[in-house]
Amino acid sequence: MTDHITIAIDAMGGENSPDKTIEGISHHLKNSDNSFYLIFGNEKLINPLIKKYKINSDKYKIIHTEKIIEDTDSALGAAKKGKDTSLWLAMESLKKGESDCVVSAGNTGALFVIAKLNLEMITNIDKPALSALWPNKNGMNVVLDLGANIECNEKNLIDFSVMGSALHKSLFEKEISKVALLNIGSEEIKGNTIIKNTYQALNDKKNNLFEFCGYIEGNHIMDGDVNVIVTDGFTGNIALKTAEGTANFITSELKKSMTSNFIGKFSSLLNIKNFKKFKNKLDPRLYNGAILLGLNKPVIKSHGSTDAIGFANSLKVSEKVIKGRLIDKIKENIN
Template identity: 40%
Template sequence: MITISIDAMGGDFGPAVVIPGAAKSLDRHPELRFLFYGQEDKVLPVLDRYEKLKKASRFEHCDIAVSMDDKPSQALRRGRWKSSMWKAIEAVKTGDADTCVSAGNTGALMAMSKFCLRTMADIERPAIAAIWPTLRGESIVLDVGATIGADAQQLVDFSVMGAAMARALIEVSRPTVGLLNVGVEEIKGQEEVKEAGRLLREADLGTLDYLGFVEGDDLGKGTVDVVVTEGFSGNIALKTAEGTAKQIAEYLRAAMSRTLMARIGYLLARGAFNRLRDKMDPRKVNGGVFLGLNGIVIKSHGGTDDEGFAAAIDVGYDMVRNSLLEKIETDLQNFHGRRARGGASSDAPGQTSG
C-alpha cells in the first residue's frame, strides 16, 4: 500500500481537477491511499461524488491555500504550518505519506519542500526532473527550473540523481547520460559544463554510462536516457518543446479542416492521427520530480486537467514502488565516497581536494 499526500487546493482549478485525477489514478492502482489537505467547503463537496476514492482517503482541513502568484517568501511566511501545501509536504516528513503531489505554485512548493524536508547529504541544491517523450520512448531531463546556474559538482550530482530516476522509472539498469551543450566537441561550452564532463569521465560510475555532450536536437531523438543541464536552459527547453507541440497540433488541425478532400483524408487516416495526438499529449508525461530532497515531491502542471493530474500521481507511485530515494542515496554515497578516497590519496600533504 502506497500513501499519497495531496495539496487539494493547488493548480488553476483546485479540487475540481485534483480529486477526479486522484480517482482515475486509484482505478489504475487500487492499492493507493490518499491524504487530502485543503479547505473543507471546497474539497468535501467534490470528494463526496467519488465514493471509492472517499473510502480510500482521509481529509484534513487547512485554512490557507497558497495562490499561484504568491512569492516563495510570502508563501513560507503566510502558509507555513497552516497551508494545504505545507501539510501535504509535512506528511512525507512525518512518514504518514510516501510522496506528495501538488499542482500549486512551483517556487512556493520548492521553497517549502527544501525548508521542510531538507536536502540530502552532499546535495547543495535540488533539481526538478521532467519526463521527456522521444523517438526512442522516454528520457529524463533535469534541471528544468529549480537551480538557475549550476557549478560542475552540481551538474555531476544531477547526473547521478537523474540516472537513479531513470533506473526507477524507465527501468534500465545502466542509463546513458549526456550533458546538454552547444556542441559535442569537448572544447566547446561553459567551463562548468566541461569540468562536469571531466568529472563524470573520471568517475567511471557503475550505475550510469556517461556518453559526453549532447545538443538540443538530441532531446527529441532520445540519444541518451538522461539529459543534464542547469535550470535556466532546461526550463527554456521545456517551454519551447511544449509550445512547439501545441503549434504543430494547431497546424494539423487547420490543415485537416481546410478543404473537403482534407477532411476525407483525415477520416481515412484517423487512427494514425489519433496515435500522433496521443504521442504529443503533454498530459501523458505530466509530473516533475523534485530530486535531492529527503522525500519525494511531485509537481504537476498547474493548468492540467484530471488526466494530467492522474499522470502526476502515477509518477509518484512509480517512484515509491521502485525505491527512488534509496537508489539516489546509495548512488550519491558511492560517488562521493569514491571521490573522497581518490582525492585524499592524490592530494599533496597538507592539502585537501576541492
C-alpha cells in the same frame, strides 16, 4: 518494493482545483489498488467531489483547512502565510512520515521553499533539481534541471547525473540509463569551462548507475540515443518551454490543416488512428509530474494548468518513484 503507499495531496493548488485533483484521484484509482490519499484542503468543496467521482471512503482521509497558497503569492509570501495552508500541511505529513510523497499542482516557488523548510537535503547534495519526463523516439528522457537553479557548478551537474539516472532507473527499471550533457556542440572542445570540466569528471570516473555518453545538442534530444539529459536550470527551462511551444504549434497547425476543407476532413477520417497516436505522443498531460530531486523524500510538481488526466499522471509518477526506491538509489550512488 513498497506494497502500500500513502500520497499527500495539496488539493487546492493550481487551476480548477479541487475539482481536477479529486477527479485525478478517481482516474489514478482505476489503475492502482494499493494507494491511499491524504487530501489537504477545504472539505466543504472536496466532499461533494468525492461523492461525484465515487471515491471509496477507505481510500482517503481529508485534512480540513481553508487556508491556501495562491498562484500570485511570492515564494516568501507563501511561506509567511503560516503552517496551516494545504501545501504546508501536506509537506508536514511527509516530514513526519505520515505519507510517502507530496503531490501539488500549486505555486512552484512556494513548493520549492516549503519543501526545503520542511525536508532535509540528501547528504552530499548541495542543490535540488527539478526533473521531468520528455518523449523521445524510443521511449522517454529524464531531463534536469528545469528551473530550480539558474547557475550550477561541476559538482551540481555531476550530482544531477546521479539523481537523474536514479529517477530513470526507478521509472524504467529494465533500461540502461545513458547520460548526456546538453551543450552547443558534440565536440569535446565546445562549451564553457563548467561543462568541459563536468565532461572530464564524468568521463574519467565510471558510475555503476549510468553510462556516460558525452554531449548532446538540442536538436538531438528526441533521437533516443540517450535517456538522461543534464543541464543547468536556466538552459533546461528555456529548452522545455521551447519544446512545449513547438509541440503545441505542430498539433494545432496540423489540426487546423486537417479540418479547414473537405479534402482535409476526409483525409483526417482515413488517418484518424495515426493522428491520435501522433497527438498522444505530444500530449504534455501524459508526461505530467516533475520531481524535485535532492531532498530526502519525494516531492512531485504537477503542472498548474493541467487537467484531471494530467494530475492523475503525476500521481502515477509518484507511485512509480516510491516503488522504484528513488531516494535510496540516489543515496547509494552519491559519493
